[in-house]
Amino acid sequence: MSNSESIKCDLCDYQFKVFSRQEEELCDREYYPVIRYYPLPEENAHLVRNYICDTCYNNIGNVIKQNLIHAGEKYLNEVESRKTKKLTEYLKYLQEIDKECQEVKTYCDKLKSIGSILELDKQTIKDLSSMYSNKYPHSEGTYYLEHALDIEKITKHNMKEIRDWEGECNIEIYKYPDGYGSWSVVSKEEFKNVLLNSEIENMNTRKIVQLVDSI
Numbered sequence: 001m002s003n004s005e006s007i008k009c010d011l012c013d014y015q016f017k018v019f020s021r022q023e024e025e026l027c028d029r030e031y032y033p034v035i036r037y038y039p040l041p042e043e044n045a046h047l048v049r050n051y052i053c054d055t056c057y058n059n060i061g062n063v064i065k066q067n068l069i070h071a072g073e074k075y076l077n078e079v080e081s082r083k084t085k086k087l088t089e090y091l092k093y094l095q096e097i098d099k100e101c102q103e104v105k106t107y108c109d110k111l112k113s114i115g116s117i118l119e120l121d122k123q124t125i126k127d128l129s130s131m132y133s134n135k136y137p138h139s140e141g142t143y144y145l146e147h148a149l150d151i152e153k154i155t156k157h158n159m160k161e162i163r164d165w166e167g168e169c170n171i172e173i174y175k176y177p178d179g180y181g182s183w184s185v186v187s188k189e190e191f192k193n194v195l196l197n198s199e200i201e202n203m204n205t206r207k208i209v210q211l212v213d214s215i
């Protein structure tokens with residue numbers, strides 16, 4: 001029985017000649033008319049799992065043996081191309097690791113070559129301190145690098161946070177120049193430059209220049 005007009009031998013694809021019959025199908029507790037197809041009786045089709053032709057049925061041991069051999073040989077023939085494909089993937093993966101290694105080595109060599117972290121360029125600092133860059137293995141250094149740069153400026157280079165310079169001068173900056181904030185660590189000279197480009201409470205330009213000269 002089939003809902004399709006085309007019924008084939010499951011083993012050799014032989015197409016059976018068929019006849020149709022009007023039947024009923026139960027759906028949602030109601031019967032509906034359907035057309036169903038069957039192999040003609042003279043085809044001598046055998047319903048095993050699906051229909052099998054008479055020739056295959058009478059020779060089924062051999063047919064199934066050949067079918068299994070064919071499946072095995074197909075598998076064996078595909079092994080080499082599967083291996084080649086996996087090898088290509090593997091080599092590509094190794095190349096990626098090599099590329100990463102090279103990048104890490106470059107940063108590592110750069111770190112070894114400098115006397116102080118303050119010599120690091122902006123891009124390197126960004127790559128080494130970013131949790132998202134994945135260009136260098138993460139460590140405490142990833143999280144502390146930016147802080148370390150500021151602290152090193154304060155402890156080794158007599159620099160201060162701008163808010164500390166402000167405190168020393170008894171002033172309060174209203175508006176900092178672009179790129180600066182109260183937490184920026186700067187040298188005295190840089191702070192003077194910041195003052196000249198800031199808006200300061202109760203001070204006009206003349207007063208600011210006087211202040212800068214007095215520092």
Ligand SMILES: [Zn+2]
Nearest residue numbers: 009012053056
């Ligand atoms: Zn057949």
